[in-house]
Amino acid sequence: QVQLVQSGPELKKPGASVKVSCKSSGYTFTAYNINWVRQAPGQGLEWMGSIGAYTGNTNIAQKFQGRVIMTRDTSTSTAYMELRSLRSDDTAVYYCAREWEGAVPLDYWGQGTPVTVSS
Amino acid sequence: DIQMTQSPSTLSGSVGDRVTITCRASQSISNLLAWYQQKPGKAPKLLIYDASSLDSGVPSRFSGSGSGTEFTLTISSLQPDDFAAYYCQQYNIYPFTFGQGTKLEIK
Numbered sequence: 001q002v003q004l005v006q007s008g009p010e011l012k013k014p015g016a017s018v019k020v021s022c023k024s025s026g027y028t029f030t031a032y033n034i035n036w037v038r039q040a041p042g043q044g045l046e047w048m049g050s051i052g053a054y055t056g057n058t059n060i061a062q063k064f065q066g067r068v069i070m071t072r073d074t075s076t077s078t079a080y081m082e083l084r085s086l087r088s089d090d091t092a093v094y095y096c097a098r099e100w101e102g103a104v105p106l107d108y109w110g111q112g113t114p115v116t117v118s119s
Numbered sequence: 120d121i122q123m124t125q126s127p128s129t130l131s132g133s134v135g136d137r138v139t140i141t142c143r144a145s146q147s148i149s150n151l152l153a154w155y156q157q158k159p160g161k162a163p164k165l166l167i168y169d170a171s172s173l174d175s176g177v178p179s180r181f182s183g184s185g186s187g188t189e190f191t192l193t194i195s196s197l198q199p200d201d202f203a204a205y206y207c208q209q210y211n212i213y214p215f216t217f218g219q220g221t222k223l224e225i226k
């Protein structure tokens with residue numbers, strides 16, 4: 001069965017970086033994109049960007065450009081999202097989700113990774 | 120960026136009610152619109168894609184319609200499991216933007 005399993009909760013200080021992983025199984029990793037979506041406490045969903053698992057090409061929301069790096073390791077079917085220069089308003093749950101480009105949007109999601117930014 | 124506006128922000132209903140949520144795009148997105156359901160503490164779940172296609176395993180009481188800039192999600196007969204938050208998302212043009220969400224509450 002399709003699964004996306006994310007890394008565990010993170011507590012970071014302002015100015016630090018965080019790297020969240022998303023390990024896929026149960027499907028051909030390189031046939032899909034991996035999207036990253038975050039949700040601040042009590043707020044809605046915010047799309048951050050996506051990476052093509054085959055090409056490694058990324059599309060990053062302008063708000064995050066320069067602070068977000070999305071990578072993937074096809075040998076382990078794992079995608080990564082690194083967010084730098086953390087601020088308190090980056091406190092959120094970060095989700096990865098699979099997308100079949102041009103066909104089906106975010107049909108399988110990871111369980112979410114809570115990231116807390118606090119001094 | 121394409122702005123997605125959902126209405127209402129909050130909706131109250133009773134079991135058995137028919138309810139509709141609207142999503143408007145700031146420019147045409149063809150039919151590349153998805154609807155997600157999210158329960159507290161859980162990841163969103165895809166309900167509908169391409170504006171009207173039901174994802175696998177989604178009950179038939181959910182339906183979607185629309186194209187261009189106006190879209191609706193309808194639940195034909197509310198069930199206890201349906202009380203949750205609902206989000207629309209356009210995936211026509213990057214960045215893929217979400218609506219602000221609609222919270223469906225028990226009346």
